[in-house]
Amino acid sequence: MVYYADYLALDTVLNAQHPESDKAGKPAHEELLFIITHQTFELWFKQVLHELGSVITLFDTDYIRESDVALAQARILRVNRIMEHLVNQWDLIETMTPGEFMDFRALLNPASGFQSAQWRVLEKTLGLPENKRVLKHYTDALSDAHRAIVEKAGSQTLFNVVQRWLEKTPFLESGEYAFWDSYRQAVAAMLDHDRDEVRTLATAEHRDPTDALNQIDSIERGFQALFDPTEYSGLVEQGHRRMSQRATLAILFISTYRDYPLLQAPYRLLDAIIELDKLVSIWRYRHTLMVSRMIGMRVGTGGSSGSEYLMQTTVRQRVFDDVTSLSSFLLPTSARPTLPADVANRLQFVNEASAS
């Protein structure tokens, strides 16, 4: 017979808190909160990895069914709700004052969240590339066993399987239909309109429009490069873009015609992934704010520069910023090119054959 406490292994879980301050004979009341907060974070990381692992397995195949796209989206949305919960969990630890934390902080040296193997596995599972890492030697602080786990992780990543799936989007070239030519013209017209607005506003407000115009020029150059394989590989080599050219064009196509039935599920999945990337950044940012409140500019117990390092990871370590940045090239729905009847017709029907 299943017994509640046995099923949940409560004897193990509820006896897994061993404050260092108790061991040192100077009990610090807040250390239990500190330990339980970390443990619950780690438990939720385990659930997040479970969900992401299943999405990767669903997508790590040559044929992805429409129903699997919907299932993947549901699981990513679950991860997003967990991440929101974890973002709010920082409020709990902030009920501890910096002074109360100081009562036991020195006893924890050199332990640090820096040694969270699950967090590293999570970063790698999402697809964080090594060249985006703020600290290259981030595994040095891990035990040999944990380093081995982290090094093994990430052989398949959410980024890679999603990219491969996008590359197989049908309708990117369709017979005589010069979709991309029309799209390029529409974007050029949109950017010309932006330039006119910048000039008009600058004249009215007696401002110099040069910077804003340069920014629009740079968007246009980035956009043109999407259609030139050589230029595009240059952008990838210089680290300005990461997604393949074909996957990038697929995102633009799906985003532009997202209201067609066949593209609704892919669009919702992409949207959920963008939200996940944002929530991971918010998690990092809230951690950074909490850390600067707790320890100010002090270095971390893991030996990093502390909140300054954490802030850099928030800004630099985005995994799907390629996808988010494509919004610069999105057209208003009213300005998008009309699809030829046969393509529009095929996009009306969701069937398993067209989903691969």
Ligand code: HEM
């Ligand atoms: C008073 C509470 C906390 C303080 C002062 C704090 C401080 C820090 C500092 C300074 C770092 C940078 C590495 C270092 O040099 O140590 C760090 C990293 C980290 N902490 Fe915390 N932390 C706290 C709570 C937590 C909690 C509750 C978690 C939940 C698991 C956590 C997870 C992490 C993770 C995953 C990293 C690695 C981040 C990265 O390298 O991108 N921290 N923490």
